[in-house]
Amino acid sequence: MPKFSPVLYPFFNIIRLSYVELEVSDLEASEKFYSDLLGLVVTARNDNQLFLRCMEEREHHSIVLTKGSTPQCRGLGFKVFDEGDLAGIENYFTEQGHEVDWIEKPHLRKVLKVRDNLGMPLEFYSRMDLLPTIHQKYEIYKGARPLRIDHVNMFSTDVDSSAEFYNNLGFRLTEYTEDEETGRMWAAWLHRKGTVHDVAFTNGSGPRLHHVAFFLMNPLNIIDLLDIMSTSGYLGNIERGPGRHGISNAFFLYIRDPDNHRIELYCCDYQTIDPDHEPIKWDLKDPTRQTLWGQPAPRSWFEEGSLFEGAEVKEPLQAGTPIVAP
Amino acid sequence: MPKFSPVLYPFFNIIRLSYVELEVSDLEASEKFYSDLLGLVVTARNDNQLFLRCMEEREHHSIVLTKGSTPQCRGLGFKVFDEGDLAGIENYFTEQGHEVDWIEKPHLRKVLKVRDNLGMPLEFYSRMDLLPTIHQKYEIYKGARPLRIDHVNMFSTDVDSSAEFYNNLGFRLTEYTEDEETGRMWAAWLHRKGTVHDVAFTNGSGPRLHHVAFFLMNPLNIIDLLDIMSTSGYLGNIERGPGRHGISNAFFLYIRDPDNHRIELYCCDYQTIDPDHEPIKWDLKDPTRQTLWGQPAPRSWFEEGSLFEGAEVKEPLQAGTPIVAP
Amino acid sequence: MPKFSPVLYPFFNIIRLSYVELEVSDLEASEKFYSDLLGLVVTARNDNQLFLRCMEEREHHSIVLTKGSTPQCRGLGFKVFDEGDLAGIENYFTEQGHEVDWIEKPHLRKVLKVRDNLGMPLEFYSRMDLLPTIHQKYEIYKGARPLRIDHVNMFSTDVDSSAEFYNNLGFRLTEYTEDEETGRMWAAWLHRKGTVHDVAFTNGSGPRLHHVAFFLMNPLNIIDLLDIMSTSGYLGNIERGPGRHGISNAFFLYIRDPDNHRIELYCCDYQTIDPDHEPIKWDLKDPTRQTLWGQPAPRSWFEEGSLFEGAEVKEPLQAGTPIVAP
Amino acid sequence: MPKFSPVLYPFFNIIRLSYVELEVSDLEASEKFYSDLLGLVVTARNDNQLFLRCMEEREHHSIVLTKGSTPQCRGLGFKVFDEGDLAGIENYFTEQGHEVDWIEKPHLRKVLKVRDNLGMPLEFYSRMDLLPTIHQKYEIYKGARPLRIDHVNMFSTDVDSSAEFYNNLGFRLTEYTEDEETGRMWAAWLHRKGTVHDVAFTNGSGPRLHHVAFFLMNPLNIIDLLDIMSTSGYLGNIERGPGRHGISNAFFLYIRDPDNHRIELYCCDYQTIDPDHEPIKWDLKDPTRQTLWGQPAPRSWFEEGSLFEGAEVKEPLQAGTPIVAP
Numbered sequence A, B, C, D: 001m002p003k004f005s006p007v008l009y010p011f012f013n014i015i016r017l018s019y020v021e022l023e024v025s026d027l028e029a030s031e032k033f034y035s036d037l038l039g040l041v042v043t044a045r046n047d048n049q050l051f052l053r054c055m056e057e058r059e060h061h062s063i064v065l066t067k068g069s070t071p072q073c074r075g076l077g078f079k080v081f082d083e084g085d086l087a088g089i090e091n092y093f094t095e096q097g098h099e100v101d102w103i104e105k106p107h108l109r110k111v112l113k114v115r116d117n118l119g120m121p122l123e124f125y126s127r128m129d130l131l132p133t134i135h136q137k138y139e140i141y142k143g144a145r146p147l148r149i150d151h152v153n154m155f156s157t158d159v160d161s162s163a164e165f166y167n168n169l170g171f172r173l174t175e176y177t178e179d180e181e182t183g184r185m186w187a188a189w190l191h192r193k194g195t196v197h198d199v200a201f202t203n204g205s206g207p208r209l210h211h212v213a214f215f216l217m218n219p220l221n222i223i224d225l226l227d228i229m230s231t232s233g234y235l236g237n238i239e240r241g242p243g244r245h246g247i248s249n250a251f252f253l254y255i256r257d258p259d260n261h262r263i264e265l266y267c268c269d270y271q272t273i274d275p276d277h278e279p280i281k282w283d284l285k286d287p288t289r290q291t292l293w294g295q296p297a298p299r300s301w302f303e304e305g306s307l308f309e310g311a312e313v314k315e316p317l318q319a320g321t322p323i324v325a326p
Helices: A027-037 A083-095 A159-168 A219-230 A299-303 B027-037 B083-095 B159-168 B219-230 B299-303 C027-037 C083-095 C159-168 C219-230 C299-303 D027-037 D083-095 D159-168 D219-230 D299-303
Strands: A014-024 A041-045 A049-053 A063-067 A072-080 A101-103 A111-115 A121-125 A148-156 A172-178 A185-191 A199-203 A208-215 A238-244 A251-256 A262-267 A280-283 A306-308 B014-024 B041-045 B049-053 B063-067 B072-080 B100-103 B111-115 B121-125 B148-156 B172-178 B185-191 B199-203 B208-215 B238-244 B251-256 B262-267 B280-283 B306-308 C014-024 C041-045 C049-053 C063-067 C072-080 C101-103 C111-115 C121-125 C148-156 C172-178 C185-191 C199-203 C208-215 C238-244 C251-256 C262-267 C280-283 C306-308 D014-024 D041-045 D049-053 D063-067 D072-080 D100-103 D111-115 D121-125 D148-156 D172-178 D185-191 D199-203 D208-215 D238-244 D251-256 D262-267 D280-283 D306-308
Touching: A014 A027, A014 A148, A014 A208, A027 A041, A027 A049, A027 A063, A027 A219, A072 A083, A083 A111, A083 A121, A148 A159, A148 A262, A159 A172, A159 A185, A159 A199, A219 A238, A219 A251, A219 A262, A219 B219, A219 B238, A238 A299, A238 B219, B014 B027, B014 B148, B014 B208, B027 B041, B027 B049, B027 B063, B027 B219, B072 B083, B083 B100, B083 B111, B083 B121, B148 B159, B148 B262, B159 B172, B159 B185, B159 B199, B219 B238, B219 B251, B219 B262, B238 B299, C014 C027, C014 C148, C014 C208, C027 C041, C027 C049, C027 C063, C027 C219, C072 C083, C083 C111, C083 C121, C148 C159, C148 C262, C159 C172, C159 C185, C159 C199, C219 C238, C219 C251, C219 C262, C219 D219, C219 D238, C238 C299, C238 D219, D014 D027, D014 D148, D014 D208, D027 D041, D027 D049, D027 D063, D027 D219, D072 D083, D083 D100, D083 D111, D083 D121, D148 D159, D148 D262, D159 D172, D159 D185, D159 D199, D219 D238, D219 D251, D219 D262, D238 D299
Parallel strands: A014 A063, A072 A121, A072 A306, A148 A199, A172 A280, A208 A262, B014 B063, B072 B121, B072 B306, B148 B199, B172 B280, B208 B262, C014 C063, C072 C121, C072 C306, C148 C199, C172 C280, C208 C262, D014 D063, D072 D121, D072 D306, D148 D199, D172 D280, D208 D262
Antiparallel strands: A014 A072, A041 A049, A049 A063, A101 A111, A111 A121, A148 A208, A172 A185, A185 A199, A208 A306, A238 A251, A251 A262, B014 B072, B041 B049, B049 B063, B100 B111, B111 B121, B148 B208, B172 B185, B185 B199, B208 B306, B238 B251, B251 B262, C014 C072, C041 C049, C049 C063, C101 C111, C111 C121, C148 C208, C172 C185, C185 C199, C208 C306, C238 C251, C251 C262, D014 D072, D041 D049, D049 D063, D100 D111, D111 D121, D148 D208, D172 D185, D185 D199, D208 D306, D238 D251, D251 D262
C-alpha cells in the first residue's frame, strides 16, 4: 500500500526543513511584507540581507532575504542532528555522483551545499546561532502571528523520482496524488518532522519553488491577515483561499510576496510520526483533494513558481495540468 | 449624504424580520438539511409543514417549510410592537391602494397579509407562541450553531423604489451600491433591528428571494459547517464563500437547500441604531464591496433566486449584471 | 412574570449608553492602558483630557479620561434620538423633583445633566461629532480589538428602586437575580439598545460604578489580551475570568485600569428587542448565574468599585454579600 | 544549561506515549463521559472493556477503560519503532535489574511489560491494529473534538530520578521547575514525539497518575466543552481552567471523569524536535509557570491523583506543596 518502504535507520538524521533563502529586488518592500504584514521578526540585517524568524523559533532565522536582480530561491536549509550526519550526507551524495561543497554562511556552523536529483540547491547544517525565546512575548505578535516555518513545495518534472530521492534521504511519504491511468504520482508529500510534510512535489516544469509555508495557531489568524491585506494595499497579493486542503487536512491561504514568491499560511494538519503511518492516496480526478470545500485554484497557482538559483527548468514527464478553474 | 431621511416616528413600529415560509418538495430532505446539517431545532411538524427555530430564539419558529410542488417563498414575516401597529399598517397599505388581508396561521395571533410595491408577500403580526429558552442548552447545539434569523435579501427590478418603499415603513438605509453613471442604486441594505439589515435589495429580475440569512457566533462555525458539508454529501450545495463582505463587513457563506433556496450563514456585522448613523456608499465598480478579499461570486449567485408565491417576475429597470467571475 | 411592564411608548427615546467619563491620576499611564493595551483609538487629547473610541464607533468618543486627583466616574453619557427627547427628559426629571442642568462639553451639542434616584450623574445629548469609519481599517486593530462600548454596571443600595427608575425611563429588564427569601431583587439587567443591557445594578454600597464593558468580536480576543497582559507588566490588573456568565450568556474578562476602574471585555450575548421578550429570573443561590462554569469571583470583584462624582455612598438596604470565593 | 545531555542515539527508539488503560467502576457512565461528552470514538467493546480513539488516530485505541473495583491506572502504553526496539528495551531493563514480562493484549502484537524506577507499569509494543482514517469524517466530531492523546503527567516522589530515568530511555527535557533553594527539580516535562512532552513528573506522593491529556484544535473547543459540561450535569467535574500554562505555553482545562481520573484538554504547545532545543527553567516561586494569567489551581489539583496498579505509594523526598490557592 505505501508507495515506498520507510527508511528504517538512515545513515544520517535530517531533523527538518529549517530555512529558505529568497532573492528579492527591494529589501525595504520585502521587510514591510514579511515583518509588518506577516509578522515575522527581523533578527539581523545588513546592506544586502535581512534575516527573520517566527514567534516560536529559537534558531536565528528561518527566512533569509537577499537583495538581487533575479527573484529566485537561493537555497533550502535542512537542519541535521549533528556533525556526524553532515559527514554521512557528504558520503551519500558523493557516492551518488553528486558534487558536494562546504560553504560559509552567517550564523551557521559548517554548511554542506549539494544539489538534489533535479538540481535544486540544498544546504545541510547541524548548528545555527540560537536566540532567546520570544514565544511568550505576546505583545510583539502581529499580522498572521506565524509560529514556525513548516514546509516547502516544489514543481518537479518527475514526481516519482523526486519522492524516491527524498525517501532515500529518510523522508517518509504521507499523502500522494496518483494518475490512475498511468499509475504515476502527480504530487507527493514527504516529512521528517512528524507532520504532513517538510517537502512536497507537484508535477510541472521544474525544478521550481511553488511555495514556502508558515504554521499558524488557528484559522482566525488567516482571516485576520486577509482583512488586513484587503484594506492596506495588499489585495492584489492574495492568490488563493482561505480553504481547507483535502490533502493534509490543513486550513490554508496562498499569497504572493512583492517579488511574486508564493507564501502559504497553514494550520491544523496532523501528526505522522508512527512508523506504520500509511500514506493516503488521492485520485487526480477528485477535486476535494485540492480544496475540500470544492473551490478551484486559479490558473496562476498551477503555473507560476520561483526559479532555483543555478537550476535549469525542464518540461515535466507528464503533460497536462489539472486546472479546475479557468 | 444619506439617500433617505430616516423616518423619525413611524405611525407603526416594525420590530424585525422574524420568519420566512419556504415551499419545499421533500420535507424529509429539508429536515435533514435545516435540522441535522444546519442545526436549527424542529419545534412542530405535521404532514405538510415543519417549523424550526434557532438557538437564541424564543418565538415558536423563524423558518416554516411547507410541502408543495413549487419551490417558492410563500411569505416574509415581520414582528410588530403590538396590535395597534397592525392597525397602523392596515391603514397605511389601504391608503396606498394596496389590498390587505387578515389571515390565520398556526402559532400566530392575527396576521395581516399584504404585498409590497413589487408584489412580494409580507405578513405582519404582533404575537407568536413563545417557547422556553434553549440558548444555554449547549449539548443540543450542532451544525452551524445558528443563533437567530438575521435578514432576507431580494432581487428587485427597481432598487430605488424598493428602498424608498421600505424607508417609508420605517426601515433605515445602512449601506448601498450606486451606479455612478446613472446615479441609481444597484443594491440597498435597510434595517429595523439595529444591525446592518433586516431586508436588502439587489438589481435583477424580480421580485425574487435571493437568500435568507442566519446569524452565527463566529467564523469558525462557518468553517466547521464547510468541513461537514464537504464530507457528508453536501459538497454540491456550497455556492460561495467563505469570505468577508465589504458591504456589512460580515463573514459569510452561501449554500443552497435541497430545493435550491439560498441560505446565508452570517456573522460579525455591526450596530446601526444611532439615528445619525450615515449610510455607507459603495461604487458598483469596487470589487471589494462584494468580497473584501477580492474573490468573485459565481454566476449562479448573481442570477438565481426563489420565486415569491403569487408575484409575477419582471425584468429590471437597469440592464446588465456586475458579474465578476465567469 | 416580568418584574416590570415594559414602557410601550416612552415620552422620550433614549438610544443607548454611549460614553463614560473617568477621572484618572496619570493620563500617560491611562493612555498606555486604554490605547496600547486594550486597543481603543485616541481621537483627541489636551492637557487634561483624552478622548477614545472603539473600532466600530462613529461618534467622536465612548471613553473620556480626565486628569484629576480622585479616581472617580464623572458621568455616564446616553444618546437620545433627537433634541425633542432632551426636552422630554428635562420635563420628566423636573416633574420628579430632580435638578436639571444644561452643560457644555467638547464634541457634544447641548448636554442635559441630571442625577438619578441614587445620585448617579447622567448626561443626555442627541448629537456628538461624527468621525470617519475605521471598522475596516484592519491594520490598526490591536489589543482586545474592542468594537464598541456595551454597558455599565453599578452597585445600588436598592436594586428594586434602581430598576424601577430606569424602567420608567424606557429601559427594559432582561435578566435579574432574586433573593427568594425576601422577594427582593439582588441584581438587575436593563437595556435600551436590544442586547442584554445598557445598565445593570447589583446590591451593595452605592451608588458606585462596578464596571464599564466593551463588546468584542469573539472569545479569542479575550485570550489574546490575557496573554499580552500576563507578559507585559499587566498581570496584576487581571481580576476575574475568562469565563461565561450564566446571566447574559456572555463570555467575559474583568480587568482593572491603572486607577482601579474596572473594565469588562465582553462578547456573545443575545438579542432582546422583542416587546414580549420575558426577563429571565435567577436564584441568588445558583452559582452558575455568575459563572456558568462554576468558578467563583474574587472578593475584590464583589466589594470594590469607583465612586461617582458628587454622589454620596450609602449602605445597601439588603445586608450580606453573595461571596462564593474567599 | 540543560539539566541532562540529550541521549543522541538511544539503543532503542520509543516513538510516543500512545495509550492509557484506566480501571473504572461503571462502563456505561464512563462511555457517556469519554464518548458522548468528550467526543472520543468507541472502536471496540466487550463486557469488561471499552476501547476508544481520537479523531486523528489510526491505531485502534488510545484509551482502554476496564471495569474494576479500584479506580486506578493499569498501564501506560508506548509505541516503539519496531520489534528490534522491544528487544533493546528488554535488554536494557534486564541489565538495570528490572523484571520484564511479555504479555498478551487485544489489538496489540507482542507487549513488553516493565515497571519504571518508581514502580509505574509501562507497556511497550511496536504494532497495534490500524483502523481506517476518520479525521475527515467531520459529521462525527463532537464534544471537545479530541484529535489525539498527547501526554501523561505523574506525581513522583523524586522528580530528579524520574527525569533521569526517562532521559536514559531517550526522552528529552523541555521545561522544568527548580527549587532554587535546594537545586532539585520540582517538576519536569520530557518528550519523544517533538512536542513539549509525552511524560511529565511533579513532586508529590507517588507514583500516581496526575492526568491524561488530549490534544485539541483550538481554545474554542475547550470553551464549547465547558458550556456543555456546565449545562448537562457535569458542572462538578470541572476542576481547573480554562487557562494558559506558563510552562508549555498551552491552553488547558482539567476535568475529572466519573471515577475521578483527571483528564486534561490541551492545545497550542510548540515544536521541540531540534537536538539543541534547550530546556526552559522556571522558578518554583513564579506563579505564572502554572497559569500564565495568574489564577491559582485548586487544592485538589495539587493533591489528588490515580493510583497505579501494583505500585506502592510513598512520600516525596521534598516536603511541602506549592499550593497557591486555598
